[in-house]
Amino acid sequence: MPEGNVIHHQARRLGRAFRRHVVRVDSPQGRFAEGAALVDGHVLTKAEAYGKHLFLGFDNRLWIHVHLGLFGKWRFGKGERPEPRGQLRMRIWDEERYAELRGPTVCEVLDDAAKKRAVERIGPDPIRTDADPERAWVRVQRSGAPVGALLMNQQVFAGVGNIYRAEVLFRHGISPYRPGSEVTRDEFDAMWADLTVLMTAGTKRGRIDTVRAEHLPEVMGRAPREDRHGGEVYVYRRQGRECFLCGTEVLIADLQGRNLYWCPSCQPE
DNA sequence: AGCTCATGGCGAG
DNA sequence: TCGCCCTGAGCTG
Numbered sequence: 011m012p013e014g015n016v017i018h019h020q021a022r023r024l025g026r027a028f029r030r031h032v033v034r035v036d037s038p039q040g041r042f043a044e045g046a047a048l049v050d051g052h053v054l055t056k057a058e059a060y061g062k063h064l065f066l067g068f069d070n071r072l073w074i075h076v077h078l079g080l081f082g083k084w085r086f087g088k089g090e091r092p093e094p095r096g097q098l099r100m101r102i103w104d105e106e107r108y109a110e111l112r113g114p115t116v117c118e119v120l121d122d123a124a125k126k127r128a129v130e131r132i133g134p135d136p137i138r139t140d141a142d143p144e145r146a147w148v149r150v151q152r153s154g155a156p157v158g159a160l161l162m163n164q165q166v167f168a169g170v171g172n173i174y175r176a177e178v179l180f181r182h183g184i185s186p187y188r189p190g191s192e193v194t195r196d197e198f199d200a201m202w203a204d205l206t207v208l209m210t211a212g213t214k215r216g217r218i219d220t221v222r223a224e225h226l227p228e229v230m231g232r233a234p235r236e237d238r239h240g241g242e243v244y245v246y247r248r249q250g251r252e253c254f255l256c257g258t259e260v261l262i263a264d265l266q267g268r269n270l271y272w273c274p275s276c277q278p279e
Numbered sequence: 280a281g282c283t284c285a286t287g288g289c290g291a292g
Numbered sequence: 293t294c295g296c297c298c299t300g301a302g303c304t305g
Contacts, residue, residue, distance in 0.1 A: 012286060012287095013286055016286080062286095062287075062288095077287080077288080078287080078298090079287050079288065079297080079298060079299095080285060080286075080287045080288085080297095080298075080299085081285080081287085081297090081298050081299040081300075082287090082298070082299080083299075083300080096299085096300090097298090097299075099298095112298090112299065112300090113298050113299040113300080114298070115287070115288065115289085115297075115298060116288095162287090164287090164288080171286045171287075172285095172286050172287090173286055174286090218286085246286090266293085267287095267293080267294085268286095268287085269285095280304100280305085281303105281304085281305085282302105282303085282304075283301100283302090283303080283304100284300105284301090284302090284303095285299100285300095285301095287297105287298100288296105288297095288298105289295100289296085289297085290294105290295095290296090290297105291293105291294090291295090291296105292293090292294090
């Protein structure tokens with residue numbers, strides 16, 4: 011159940027494992043059988059992520075496009091691949107390693123042109139060094155939608171999910187309900203730079219940490235244990251508990267069908 | 280065994 | 293804005 015940092019992490023892992031290798035691909039469950047047959051036995055040439063989308067390139071100019079959605083999962087292993095258990099949408103393997111994919115929203119094969127179109131539909135991704143934050147700024151600045159909604163819009167901030175949304179707004183003292191048009195250029199630039207740092211760190215560490223070093227003693231002392239997502243955060247899933255910085259109760263609300271967490275005192279409207 | 284919930288996103292209306 | 297799709301973990305009983 012990943013945000014963009016995890017997808018980038020997985021892309022690197024798949025690339026390290028299989029790039030320049032002839033790989034086998036199949037679909038024990040059957041739902042990806044036709045797609046798997048198109049790339050089975052080819053050399054994997056590239057593994058990359060744009061936001062939450064993963065692309066695996068092959069030497070016949072075809073791509074596997076994967077989107078995990080809320081439930082999708084990769085499992086990696088070394089050695090002989092195990093007997094398929096449960097719903098296994100896709101397997102990739104060579105003589106040394108295997109990777110298993112379960113529960114994705116999207117798992118399909120695209121040709122070059124379709125892959126390019128798919129990438130064009132995805133907004134700038136703070137983790138990618140080739141991202142153009144200007145595209146995001148234009149959207150934010152022209153929108154009356156709450157910035158808490160814009161941060162979840164993958165055409166504006168690709169790869170940002172519910173945790174990074176809550177945390178970056180807290181770190182910048184911005185109410186999730188502030189309209190995009192009322193976010194200043196300086197605030198936008200600071201948030202974008204912050205997302206780049208936080209999400210890139212999250213890619214390397216494989217978990218999400220958003221607490222500044224100077225607040226860590228306080229947070230570590232008071233947080234009973236890490237949440238299920240791993241890592242230390244200020245407000246995500248801390249509804250009903252005291253804000254680490256000011257003691258005000260952290261609130262939860264529904265914003266477009268997703269849980270939103272914020273401190274009304276540190277992030278005033 | 281059955282229910283609820285989760286870091287997502289799409290299409291219908 | 294709503295309902296629906298995908299799966300598994302962590303409860304309850």
